[in-house]
Amino acid sequence: MNALRALATLAAGMLFGFGLSVSTMVRPEVVLSFLNLNDMGLMLVMGGAVAVVLLAYQFAPRVLRRPVLDDHFHTHPSAWNQGTATGAALFGLGWGICGVCPGPAIAALGTGNLELLWALAGIALGALVQGLRERV
Amino acid sequence: MQSLSSLFPLGWQHYLVGGLLIGSGAALLFVLTGRIGGMSTVFSSTWSYLVQRPFFQQARFVESRRWRLVYALGLILGALLWWQGWADGAPQHTTLPWWQLLLGGFFVGYGARLGNGCTSGHGICGLGSLQWPSLLAVLTFMATGFLAANLFARWLV
Numbered sequence: 001m002n003a004l005r006a007l008a009t010l011a012a013g014m015l016f017g018f019g020l021s022v023s024t025m026v027r028p029e030v031v032l033s034f035l036n037l038n039d040m041g042l043m044l045v046m047g048g049a050v051a052v053v054l055l056a057y058q059f060a061p062r063v064l065r066r067p068v069l070d071d072h073f074h075t076h077p078s079a080w081n082q083g084t085a086t087g088a089a090l091f092g093l094g095w096g097i098c099g100v101c102p103g104p105a106i107a108a109l110g111t112g113n114l115e116l117l118w119a120l121a122g123i124a125l126g127a128l129v130q131g132l133r134e135r136v
Numbered sequence: 137m138q139s140l141s142s143l144f145p146l147g148w149q150h151y152l153v154g155g156l157l158i159g160s161g162a163a164l165l166f167v168l169t170g171r172i173g174g175m176s177t178v179f180s181s182t183w184s185y186l187v188q189r190p191f192f193q194q195a196r197f198v199e200s201r202r203w204r205l206v207y208a209l210g211l212i213l214g215a216l217l218w219w220q221g222w223a224d225g226a227p228q229h230t231t232l233p234w235w236q237l238l239l240g241g242f243f244v245g246y247g248a249r250l251g252n253g254c255t256s257g258h259g260i261c262g263l264g265s266l267q268w269p270s271l272l273a274v275l276t277f278m279a280t281g282f283l284a285a286n287l288f289a290r291w292l293v
Contacts, residue, residue: 008168009203013210014217016161016173021218023154024146028230028237035285040143041151046259048155049162053264056163067170076172078253078262080269085276087251088258090243092277096284098232098240101255102248103158103175105241106208110215112227118234122241123248127179128187130249136190 005069017107019049026108028099028116035096098122161214162260171203172265174257175211176248178204247277 023045024030034042061073078084095101100108100119108116140148165173181201184192219225230237248254251273253262258277262270 005169006203006206009165009171009206010210010213012161012165012168012173013207014161014214015164015210016158016207017211017214017216018218019154019157019159019161019214020211021154021215022157022222023151025154026215027228028232030146032285032289035281036289037282039145041146041148044144044148044151045155045158046255046263048152049159049260050263052156052159053162053166053260054266056159056166057261057265060163060167064167067166068168070168070170073166073170074172075265076174076257076261078258078267078269078273080272084251084253084269084273087247087249088253088273088276089247089280091247091251091254092280092282093284094240094243094245094247095255095277096240096281096286097243097288098237099285100237100241101175101244102179103211103254103256105244106175106178107211107215108228110212110217111219111223113230114227115230115232115234116237118237119241119244122238122243123245124179124183126242126245126247127176127249128183128245129242130246131180131183131187131191132189134191136194 002069008069016103017110020104020107021111026104026111026113026116028104028119031095031099031101031104035099094122094126158256159260159264162256162264165207169203172261173207174253174261175208176245176254176257178208179245180249181205251277 033039181197258270258273
């Protein structure tokens with residue numbers, strides 16, 4: 001990976017992690033408070049993020065012929081099938097139990113919330129077991 | 137204003153600003169490098185360094201594992217910047233017991249990878265690219281998340 005691209009990726013990640021902290025989504029209590037319908041904040045977080053990403057995904061490929069530091073724009077098509085349905089249902093189940101999803105589990109380390117290493121370990125373990133059960 | 141404070145008892149501005157910043161991070165990644173930056177794939181792609189099974193050695197993991205780790209490192213540094221510059225710098229704590237974090241985390245990791253996406257992959261990137269399968273995934277995990285959180289809160293009290 002060329003150095004400039006690595007730097008750009010790091011900067012983008014920093015903006016993402018800074019935003020997760022500002023939004024307090026790095027605190028499982030806040031996420032659980034949303035899922036218990038006590039605080040609708042997560043809707044604003046998601047709405048705000050989707051709005052910006054939507055603009056970028058729609059307009060960047062029309063305005064620029066290629067990304068600033070690479071040769072083509074990627075796409076990541078999602079599909080609705082058994083795996084997506086079961087996976088999303090199980091993901092939600094776990095999310096409702098611990099209030100932590102992958103982004104916050106990583107970002108929380110930067111806020112000194114080392115208890116969330118338990119969640120990070122759980123996520124890594126879950127991803128490992130999923131991959132081991134998969135036949136390619 | 138009464139209804140606004142009942143919907144957002146802790147205020148609403150930081151949620152919106154935080155969301156816009158999160159979106160700006162994913163947007164910046166796309167504009168500069170052309171990549172779609174969901175956060176759950178890093179948990180599979182990083183295992184490709186250690187586990188030789190064909191599933192983990194797929195090109196989509198091996199070829200993306202380095203930038204995904206750099207992106208994850210950025211997440212930690214961005215949060216660190218906020219913690220040191222904007223918060224009081226005291227370590228954040230959670231009152232949730234360790235087993236609840238580990239158990240929930242396991243299903244989060246297993247489910248996100250089986251379903252090819254999490255709150256950022258399906259939620260932010262999927263909805264941001266107007267994909268209806270991602271919308272269905274979001275509605276599904278919101279529904280089971282709501283159920284699990286409510287049952288768990290009641291069961292524990």
